[in-house]
Amino acid sequence: MAVYTHVPAEEIDAFLTRYDAGRLVSAKGIAEGVENSNYLLETTGADGTRHRYILTLYEKRVDEADLPFFMDLLDHLGARGCLVPRFIADRDGKRLQQLSGRPACLIEFLTGISVTEPTPGQARAAGVALGELHRAALGFASERRNALDIAGWHDLAAKCGDDFDQIQPGLAARVAQELAFLDAHWPADLPRSVIHADLFPDNVLMLGEDVTGLIDFYFSCTDIRAYDLAVTHSAWCFSNDGAIWFGARGAAIGAGYRQAHGLSAAECAAFPILCRGAALRFLLTRAYDWINTPADALVTRKDPLAYLRRLDFYAQAEPATLLGA
Amino acid sequence: MAVYTHVPAEEIDAFLTRYDAGRLVSAKGIAEGVENSNYLLETTGADGTRHRYILTLYEKRVDEADLPFFMDLLDHLGARGCLVPRFIADRDGKRLQQLSGRPACLIEFLTGISVTEPTPGQARAAGVALGELHRAALGFASERRNALDIAGWHDLAAKCGDDFDQIQPGLAARVAQELAFLDAHWPADLPRSVIHADLFPDNVLMLGEDVTGLIDFYFSCTDIRAYDLAVTHSAWCFSNDGAIWFGARGAAIGAGYRQAHGLSAAECAAFPILCRGAALRFLLTRAYDWINTPADALVTRKDPLAYLRRLDFYAQAEPATLLGA
Known part of the structure; x- marks a missing residue:
C-alpha cells in the first residue's frame, strides 16, 4: 500500500476547481486501501470552514467500468442511513474524472480509526x-x-x-x-x-x-x-x-x-x-x-x-x- | 516513501494519552519525508475542537542521537518567528518517546501544499x-x-x-x-x-x-x-x-x-x-x-x-x- 501515482499539488488544486469543495490547503498521499493512490485533502470554504476529502486515483486492480456500480451502491446505502463515503459530484454532476492519466474520484472523508484487536x-x-x-x-x-x-x-x-x-x-x-x-x-x-x-x-x-x-x-x-x-x-x-x-x-x-x-x-x-x-x-x-x-x-x-x-x-x-x- | 512501521490505532490512541492532545479520531499513514514512518492524526479536544498532528517513527536513516539537535533547532527557529513544526512535549515535558519499538515524536501539523512547478x-x-x-x-x-x-x-x-x-x-x-x-x-x-x-x-x-x-x-x-x-x-x-x-x-x-x-x-x-x-x-x-x-x-x-x-x-x-x- 503506497502512493503509485504522484499528482502535483497544483494539479489537485486545479482539479478541485471543478467542485464546490473549497480551495486546497493540504494534500497528503496516504498509504491505505487496495492498490489505488489516495490523497487526504483539506480545503477551506469561502466562509473559512475546513473540509476534508479523499482523492482516489484508480490503478490497475480496479476496473474503471466497475466504478458506476460502486458509486450507485454507496449512494443507495448512504440514502438508507449506512455510514459509507459518498462519491462527490462536480458542478456538472460528474463523479468520475481523469487526473494524471488515471480515473479519479473525490470522495467523502469519514473520521474514525480501524482497530487491530477488536473488543x-x-x-x-x-x-x-x-x-x-x-x-x-x-x-x-x-x-x-x-x-x-x-x-x-x-x-x-x-x-x-x-x-x-x-x-x-x-x-x-x-x-x-x-x-x-x-x-x-x-x-x-x-x-x-x-x-x-x-x-x-x-x-x-x-x-x-x-x-x-x-x-x-x-x-x-x-x-x-x-x-x-x-x-x-x-x-x-x-x-x-x-x-x-x-x-x-x-x-x-x-x-x-x-x-x-x-x-x-x-x-x-x-x-x-x-x-x-x-x-x-x-x-x-x-x-x-x-x-x-x-x-x-x-x-x-x-x-x-x-x-x-x-x-x-x-x-x-x-x-x-x-x-x- | 512509505509507511515502514505499522502502528495499531489502539497503540496510537494509548500513546496520545501521555499528551494534552485530545482523543484520537483519525490516523492515516502518509507517504512523505525521508525514510521515516509518518501518520497524520486528528484528535478531538475536551471542548470538541479538532486538532491535527504528525506522528513520526524514526527508521534507520535518522540517528536517534541526533533528535535532540533537531528538536532544539526547531524550538529555536520557532521562537524567532520561523514557520517550522514544533516537537510537542508530553505532560512530563518529554518529546522523544518509544512506539512500536521505534523512537517516536508527536509533531505540530502545518497546512500548506508543496508546489511542483514554482512560479x-x-x-x-x-x-x-x-x-x-x-x-x-x-x-x-x-x-x-x-x-x-x-x-x-x-x-x-x-x-x-x-x-x-x-x-x-x-x-x-x-x-x-x-x-x-x-x-x-x-x-x-x-x-x-x-x-x-x-x-x-x-x-x-x-x-x-x-x-x-x-x-x-x-x-x-x-x-x-x-x-x-x-x-x-x-x-x-x-x-x-x-x-x-x-x-x-x-x-x-x-x-x-x-x-x-x-x-x-x-x-x-x-x-x-x-x-x-x-x-x-x-x-x-x-x-x-x-x-x-x-x-x-x-x-x-x-x-x-x-x-x-x-x-x-x-x-x-x-x-x-x-x-x-
Whole structure:
C-alpha cells in the first residue's frame, strides 16, 4: 500500500476547481486501501470552514467500468442511513474524472480509526453494521459478478500450480482437496445480495465501540449474503497469523448480525462451509501475491498460511460455536 | 516513501494519552519525508475542537542521537518567528518517546501544499524563507556535522566505485574529475551556520505565494551558510530531469534571499562552486541509492543523471546569471 501515482499539488488544486469543495490547503498521499493512490485533502470554504476529502486515483486492480456500480451502491446505502463515503459530484454532476492519466474520484472523508484487536463490543458493532448494510442493500438493482467466487478460486489455484509447495510442502494438494470439498458442498440456494466481500477491521472506522464508517467497497459484488458474514468472521475472529481463535468475537459478530438482520436456519447450517470458502479465498489471493511479488519488494507480503490456519480451524470447528448461541 | 512501521490505532490512541492532545479520531499513514514512518492524526479536544498532528517513527536513516539537535533547532527557529513544526512535549515535558519499538515524536501539523512547478513569486518566497531561517539560526549554539560534506562525497563515490558506469558510461571518471575540482576550489573561509541542507519544494509548504511552513529538517547540520542557498537553487530552478534551467526562478530566489538575509561578495563569488557541490551531493546520494535499490522494488528510484545535468550546467554557467542581478 503506497502512493503509485504522484499528482502535483497544483494539479489537485486545479482539479478541485471543478467542485464546490473549497480551495486546497493540504494534500497528503496516504498509504491505505487496495492498490489505488489516495490523497487526504483539506480545503477551506469561502466562509473559512475546513473540509476534508479523499482523492482516489484508480490503478490497475480496479476496473474503471466497475466504478458506476460502486458509486450507485454507496449512494443507495448512504440514502438508507449506512455510514459509507459518498462519491462527490462536480458542478456538472460528474463523479468520475481523469487526473494524471488515471480515473479519479473525490470522495467523502469519514473520521474514525480501524482497530487491530477488536473488543467483543467492537466486533458486535461490526456485526450490526454488516447486518444494516445487508438490510439497506435490499432493492439495489445493479449486479456485479464476484470475480473471486468458487470458479475464480479454481482459476487462481491453477495459476499458482506447483508454486504452492514453495510456500509450504503439501499446500498444492491441500488446496486441491479443499476445492473438491467446496465443489461438492457449496450451498446453491442461499439468499444472494450485494455484499461488501472484504469487511476486514481495516475497512471499518470506529470511535470507541461505535462504527463511524464502512469503507473500501472495491470488492463489493453480488453473491451469497451469508458469505459476507463468513468473510467478516474470518477477518475479525483470529489472531493475525490465524493461530488463535477468539470465540467471544465470533459470538459478538453473530449476535450483532442477528440483531440487525437475522440469519436463517439454512444460512446457519451452511455457515461453516461458507467460512471454509472465505478462508480459501484469502489463502489463494495471498498465495498468488506471495508467488508473484519479489521477496525484496518494499510491499509487505501477507502470509497465506495465516489463512490456511483459519481454514484448518473451520474444517474442524464445532459449527454451533462459530457465531455463539 | 512509505509507511515502514505499522502502528495499531489502539497503540496510537494509548500513546496520545501521555499528551494534552485530545482523543484520537483519525490516523492515516502518509507517504512523505525521508525514510521515516509518518501518520497524520486528528484528535478531538475536551471542548470538541479538532486538532491535527504528525506522528513520526524514526527508521534507520535518522540517528536517534541526533533528535535532540533537531528538536532544539526547531524550538529555536520557532521562537524567532520561523514557520517550522514544533516537537510537542508530553505532560512530563518529554518529546522523544518509544512506539512500536521505534523512537517516536508527536509533531505540530502545518497546512500548506508543496508546489511542483514554482512560479517566480513562489521561488522568491522560498528565498525569503531561507534567508529568514538563516537569520533566526544566529545564536543557535549546538552543532551537527554534515555527514554529506566533501569528505562524505568522497566516501560515497568510493562506495559506488565502478558501478557508476552502469548508470552511464564515463560517470565514474566524471565524478572523480569533479571531486578533484571541488577539493581544489571548495571555499574554506565562508560563514558557517546551521543550514537546512535539503530545502526542496517538497519541504516548503505554501498557500498561493505565501510560505506556511518549512519542514523535514532531518538533514540540517552545520556547514557553509551559502551552500544552503546553492542546495535550494539546484532543487528549485530546473525541470525535474535537470535538462531545463529556469533563470527567472534563480533570480527570484536570489532576490528573496538578499532581501531577507543578504549575501557577501565572497559568497557570491563562490556561489557557482557551491552549486557544483550541491549538484554533486545529490548526484552521489541518488547514484548510491540507484545502485543499491533493486530495479523491481516498489520505491521510486530518483534519476542520478538529473543532477549530472545540473552539475554540467553549473560548470558552464555564467556566474552572474545564477542568482540574477
